Amino acid sequence: xxxxxxxxxxxxxxxxxxxxxxxxxxxxxxxxxxxxxxxxxxxxxxxxxxxxxxxxxxxxxxxxxxxxxxxxxxxxxxxxxxxxxxxxxxxxxxxxxxxxxxxxxxxxxxxxxxxxxxxxxxxxxxxxxxxxxxxxxxxxxxxxxxxxxxxxxxxxxxxxxxxxxxxxxxxxxxxxxxxxxxxxxxxxxxxxxxxxxxxxxxxxxxxxxxxxxxxxxxxxxxxxxxxxxxxxxxxxxxxxxxxxxxxxxxxxxxxxxxxxxxxxxxxxxxxxxxxxxxxxxxxxxxxxxxxxxxxxxxxxxxxxxxxxxxxxxxxxx
Amino acid sequence: xxxxxxxxxxxxxxxxxxxxxxxxxxxxxxxxxxxxxxxxxxxxxxxxxxxxxxxxxxxxxxxxxxxxxxxxxxxxxxxxxxxxxxxxxxxxxxxxxxxxxxxxxxxxxxxxxxxxxxxxxxxxxxxxxxxxxxxxxxxxxxxxxxxxxxxxxxxxxxxxxxxxxxxxxxxxxxxxxxxxxxxxxxxxxxxxxxxxxxxxxxxxxxxxxxxxxxxxxxxxxxxxxxxxxxxxxxxxxxxxxxxxxxxxxxxxxxxxxxxxxxxxxxxxxxxxxxxxxxxxxxxxxxxxxxxxxxxxxxxxxxxxxxxxxxxxxxxxxxxxxxxxxxxxxxxxxxxxxxxxxxxxxxxxxxxxxxxxxxxxxxxxxxxxxxxxxxxxxxxxxxxxxxxxxxxxxxxxxxxxxxxxxx
Numbered sequence: 001x002x003x004x005x006x007x008x009x010x011x012x013x014x015x016x017x018x019x020x021x022x023x024x025x026x027x028x029x030x031x032x033x034x035x036x037x038x039x040x041x042x043x044x045x046x047x048x049x050x051x052x053x054x055x056x057x058x059x060x061x062x063x064x065x066x067x068x069x070x071x072x073x074x075x076x077x078x079x080x081x082x083x084x085x086x087x088x089x090x091x092x093x094x095x096x097x098x099x100x101x102x103x104x105x106x107x108x109x110x111x112x113x114x115x116x117x118x119x120x121x122x123x124x125x126x127x128x129x130x131x132x133x134x135x136x137x138x139x140x141x142x143x144x145x146x147x148x149x150x151x152x153x154x155x156x157x158x159x160x161x162x163x164x165x166x167x168x169x170x171x172x173x174x175x176x177x178x179x180x181x182x183x184x185x186x187x188x189x190x191x192x193x194x195x196x197x198x199x200x201x202x203x204x205x206x207x208x209x210x211x212x213x214x215x216x217x218x219x220x221x222x223x224x225x226x227x228x229x230x231x232x233x234x235x236x237x238x239x240x241x242x243x244x245x246x247x248x249x250x251x252x253x254x255x256x257x258x259x260x261x262x263x264x265x266x267x268x269x270x271x272x273x274x275x276x277x278x279x280x281x282x283x284x285x286x287x288x289x290x291x292x293x294x295x296x297x298x299x300x301x302x303x304x305x306x307x308x309x310x311x312x313x314x315x316x317x
Numbered sequence: 318x319x320x321x322x323x324x325x326x327x328x329x330x331x332x333x334x335x336x337x338x339x340x341x342x343x344x345x346x347x348x349x350x351x352x353x354x355x356x357x358x359x360x361x362x363x364x365x366x367x368x369x370x371x372x373x374x375x376x377x378x379x380x381x382x383x384x385x386x387x388x389x390x391x392x393x394x395x396x397x398x399x400x401x402x403x404x405x406x407x408x409x410x411x412x413x414x415x416x417x418x419x420x421x422x423x424x425x426x427x428x429x430x431x432x433x434x435x436x437x438x439x440x441x442x443x444x445x446x447x448x449x450x451x452x453x454x455x456x457x458x459x460x461x462x463x464x465x466x467x468x469x470x471x472x473x474x475x476x477x478x479x480x481x482x483x484x485x486x487x488x489x490x491x492x493x494x495x496x497x498x499x500x501x502x503x504x505x506x507x508x509x510x511x512x513x514x515x516x517x518x519x520x521x522x523x524x525x526x527x528x529x530x531x532x533x534x535x536x537x538x539x540x541x542x543x544x545x546x547x548x549x550x551x552x553x554x555x556x557x558x559x560x561x562x563x564x565x566x567x568x569x570x571x572x573x574x575x576x577x578x579x580x581x582x583x584x585x586x587x588x589x590x591x592x593x594x595x596x597x598x599x600x601x602x603x604x605x606x607x608x609x610x611x612x613x614x615x616x617x618x619x620x621x622x623x624x625x626x627x628x629x630x631x632x633x634x635x636x637x638x639x640x641x642x643x644x645x646x647x648x649x650x651x652x653x654x655x656x657x658x659x660x661x662x663x664x665x666x667x668x669x670x671x672x673x674x675x676x677x678x679x680x681x682x683x684x685x686x687x688x689x690x691x692x693x694x695x696x697x698x699x700x701x702x703x704x705x706x707x708x709x710x711x712x713x714x715x716x717x718x719x720x721x722x723x
Binding site for chain 2: 009010116205
């Protein structure tokens with residue numbers, strides 16, 4: 001019998017089928033409903049911002065990798081996902097140069113200087129976002145930036161109202177509007193419904209663990225419940241905090257970022273609870289109406305520490 | 318490719334094969350090839366050998382025939398073995414001096430171990446095991462011999478339990494079984510042993526995982542001994558009949574076609590003969606895997622033969638071969654979520670990649686059982702098992718150089 005040519009290796013001889021591409025494109029797919037909602041709300045302006053952010057991130061990644069003399073890996077989908085996420089957390093009115101600066105900062109400072117995909121200590125998208133938020137306050141302020149859009153709700157930007165006037169001014173806000181996404185905010189940040197569907201898809205598909213998002217939402221609910229029970233007239237209800245602003249996109253899409261969030265189960269739980277609680281604290285006491293993204297960035301610093309807080313494994317015999 | 322289902326959550330879940338796979342008898346080959354780790358043999362080329370005759374300290378002939386060749390051979394996992402080829406005679410001529418043991422109760426451990434060794438079962442039983450486990454689960458998703466043996470021969474359980482008691486002296490005897498076979502197990506062994514039902518999911522059938530589950534909740538895995546039910550029943554049958562173990566049960570499967578058979582094959586039967594008999598074409602650039610798809614090794618040649626440890630022969634065609642890639646770690650943490658030993662696989666493997674083996678040890682790489690679930694789950698398709706094996710080998714070599722335990 002002729003000896004056939006055989007492949008020689010150790011196990012395992014099966015693989016679950018996941019790949020970097022399938023993970024990145026899977027997450028991008030999960031963002032599509034929210035992106036569609038944003039385009040429905042803000043029309044062509046939203047599509048312009050998203051498309052520009054995606055293109056800028058991909059081009060920046062290719063440029064920076066060429067500059068750093070590293071293999072160019074833009075086809076793995078991670079730059080596309082970064083661009084998509086950045087586009088979705090910006091206002092539809094963002095000028096083109098702001099999107100370009102944000103994308104470049106996200107790729108260069110957020111990701112590539114640390115060694116690229118998987119090595120960033122901070123969520124790269126939020127690094128780009130934070131640079132814009134701090135630099136161009138007016139363009140990033142939803143109250144000011146989105147004044148020309150007609151949002152079909154009693155209060156356009158409820159978090160801004162809460163921040164300025166307290167919870168008693170929120171009486172006209174419909175929880176249903178917040179759930180569907182009828183409020184001012186980033187293009188794809190506001191619709192709890194569509195983001196939730198995307199998040200559920202990622203959890204079922206095994207792209208993210210349920211622990212980070214669920215604990216993040218629990219952290220928001222618990223911390224806001226503490227305030228609310230202390231003074232219901234000044235502080236908003238947990239339901240309002242969960243539905244309004246960036247909490248849901250943060251919980252499902254930004255907090256579970258692979259590189260910048262903890263790996264261990266216990267770390268994920270602590271990271272989620274801490275991030276959620278911090279988000280409510282920042283909403284209550286910081287200089288910004290919505291501190292969700294800053295809360296995630298701050299928790300990123302802690303993630304190695306949260307991972308270290310794990311029990312020693314049981315030893316094999 | 319055998320992949321996880323589209324909706325598969327965070328941690329992997331690989332079901333064991335719980336189907337009924339009847340055991341068929343494979344024909345006796347005209348030539349056999351036996352392997353031993355010893356190079357001092359008790360026979361040489363040309364010698365006539367009886368069934369049950371000792372060929373080496375760890376080898377008893379399963380056939381009657383003539384030795385045609387003795388040579389050095391590199392096994393699939395890289396160890397150098399001595400290979401003995403025999404032409405098989407028509408009829409079995411059994412070595413004199415072997416006598417049946419009707420019962421095992423009250424017999425000495427050494428007496429039983431010597432009798433088993435004479436019958437071709439070489440088994441290392443720890444002298445101080447606190448738990449002894451009869452494993453009714455299969456070790457790998459590509460194996461179905463333990464479950465099928467239990468299904469077909471459950472009546473042998475009482476004898477098997479008393480043999481295990483006498484061999485190990487363990488105070489606690491456990492039979493591990495699946496939900497499907499729980500009633501059957503309970504009926505035959507419920508009176509003599511503790512029955513533990515385990516989810517038929519990989520890696521629940523691995524000895525280390527079973528012992529860990531049976532161990533005290535504070536941590537240390539149980540100090541115990543696990544034996545597959547197929548192996549234990551073969552020992553019982555050999556002792557009761559006084560006939561040496563001649564056959565090995567194994568699962569023969571072809572992943573791409575779904576073919577899956579349990580065979581009673583002669584020990585020493587060449588793998589190419591078995592493949593031919595079942596009309597299996599390897600094709601080009603496929604894998605011939607012994608020991609299962611998760612922990613097994615892909616052989617470099619069909620020149621290998623069935624050994625007493627061959628639980629499965631699995632053919633994977635080129636289209637199904639999983640490729641691992643030299644990607645950087647994404648930090649997604651799926652490896653650590655998959656690890657049955659709760660290790661930080663992501664960190665250990667990165668340390669190994671950069672040669673920081675001491676750090677691997679600090680993160681308890683010694684507890685790793687190489688189950689393969691981390692590499693199976695890895696999003697970046699990194700060769701994690703290779704990195705783990707590298708670190709383990711480097712640490713072992715370092716310890717050996719220091720004069721410690723190898």
